[in-house]
Amino acid sequence: MTSSCRRGLHVTCRYISHVGFSVSTTFILICTFIYSHTSRRRMASSCRRPEHSAPPDVFYNEEEAKKYSQNSRMIEIQTQMSERAVELLNLPEGQPCFLLDVGCGSGLSGDHLSEEGHYWVGMDISTAMLDVALDREVEGDLLLGDMGHGMPFRPGTFDGCISISALQWLCNADKRSHSPPKRLYTFFSTLYSSLARGSRAVFQLYPENSEQLELITAQAMRAGFSGGMVVDYPNSSKAKKFFLCLFAGVTGVLPKGLGSETSDRTISNQVQYSRQRCRFKNMKGKSAKKGRDWIMDKKERRRRQGREVRPDTKYTGRQRRPHF
Known part of the structure; x- marks a missing residue:
C-alpha cells in the first residue's frame, strides 16, 4: 500500500x-x-506509454505476447500497418525480395511479407514474442537481439527493411550505459551497410513529441540515409500514423501520406464577398439550409480524416422533391 x-x-x-x-x-x-x-x-x-513502464524485454512478457496472437483488433492493426509499410518500400512487382523485419515480435508483419511472396528475417529483443512466433510456425528466420547494439549482417544483404512500432524504444535509456543518440546511430549505421544500394527502410513509430522525431531523423541522416517522415491522415487524431521512409545510397522522392491530398478546388485567401443578402429574419429560429458547397466541404474534411465517405455523384447535395 x-x-x-x-x-x-x-x-x-x-x-x-x-x-x-x-x-x-x-x-x-x-x-x-x-x-x-x-x-x-x-x-x-x-x-502511460509502454516504453515508460519497463524495458522491452520485460514489458513484452508471456502475457503481453499472447495478445498478439489472440486479440483480433491488435492483429488487424498490425496487419494494416505492415501493408502500408510494404507499400512505401516500393518493391518491384512479381519479384521476391529478401527483407529485414526489425522488432518482428510474434511475426504478424512477417506473415504479410510471406503472403506477398518475399523472404524475410525477423529480429526482436523479447524471447516471449519470438516463442509465440515459433508456435505460430512463421516462414521467416528469427533472431534474438537488441537493435541498439547494431545489425549483425553482411553488407548489402537485404533488399529492404520494415519495422512496426519498435523504433521509439531506442529513445529510452533503460540502463546507465544507454545513450539514445548513440544507440540510434549504431542502429542506423549498421542497418545502412546491411541494405543494398537503392533500397528503402520504412519504420512505423509512435513518437512521443517533436524532439523525439528530430532526434531519430537526425541520427538517420548522420548515418547516411536520406528521406523523411510520411504522415498518413494528418488531420485525424485517431487514424494518424507516422512512417519514417529512408533511402539507402540514393536520393528518392518522398511518398505522399494518405489523406493529405488537398482539394482540387482552389480556396482564396481573401474573404468571399457577395452582394446577396441572406434573409434570416423570416427563418423564425430555424437553422440555415445546408447547400451543396457545405456538403462537399464536409465530405472532403471526412476524407482527410481517413473516414469512409461515399463517392460524389451528380445527385450529391441536390434537393429532394417535396412530398405530399
Whole structure:
C-alpha cells in the first residue's frame, strides 16, 4: 500500500469514528475507498506509454505476447500497418525480395511479407514474442537481439527493411550505459551497410513529441540515409500514423501520406464577398439550409480524416422533391 493510500485510509477511518457508522457501513466505506484508489492507479498506469513502464524485454512478457496472437483488433492493426509499410518500400512487382523485419515480435508483419511472396528475417529483443512466433510456425528466420547494439549482417544483404512500432524504444535509456543518440546511430549505421544500394527502410513509430522525431531523423541522416517522415491522415487524431521512409545510397522522392491530398478546388485567401443578402429574419429560429458547397466541404474534411465517405455523384447535395 502506498503512502498516499495509507494517508487517505487514515483520514477515512477518522471520519468514520467521528460520525459513528455501523460495522457493516464502515466495512463498505473502507472497501469502496480501496477500490477507487486502486482503479485510479490502474487507469494512470494504462495511460502511460509502454516504453515508460519497463524495458522491452520485460514489458513484452508471456502475457503481453499472447495478445498478439489472440486479440483480433491488435492483429488487424498490425496487419494494416505492415501493408502500408510494404507499400512505401516500393518493391518491384512479381519479384521476391529478401527483407529485414526489425522488432518482428510474434511475426504478424512477417506473415504479410510471406503472403506477398518475399523472404524475410525477423529480429526482436523479447524471447516471449519470438516463442509465440515459433508456435505460430512463421516462414521467416528469427533472431534474438537488441537493435541498439547494431545489425549483425553482411553488407548489402537485404533488399529492404520494415519495422512496426519498435523504433521509439531506442529513445529510452533503460540502463546507465544507454545513450539514445548513440544507440540510434549504431542502429542506423549498421542497418545502412546491411541494405543494398537503392533500397528503402520504412519504420512505423509512435513518437512521443517533436524532439523525439528530430532526434531519430537526425541520427538517420548522420548515418547516411536520406528521406523523411510520411504522415498518413494528418488531420485525424485517431487514424494518424507516422512512417519514417529512408533511402539507402540514393536520393528518392518522398511518398505522399494518405489523406493529405488537398482539394482540387482552389480556396482564396481573401474573404468571399457577395452582394446577396441572406434573409434570416423570416427563418423564425430555424437553422440555415445546408447547400451543396457545405456538403462537399464536409465530405472532403471526412476524407482527410481517413473516414469512409461515399463517392460524389451528380445527385450529391441536390434537393429532394417535396412530398405530399
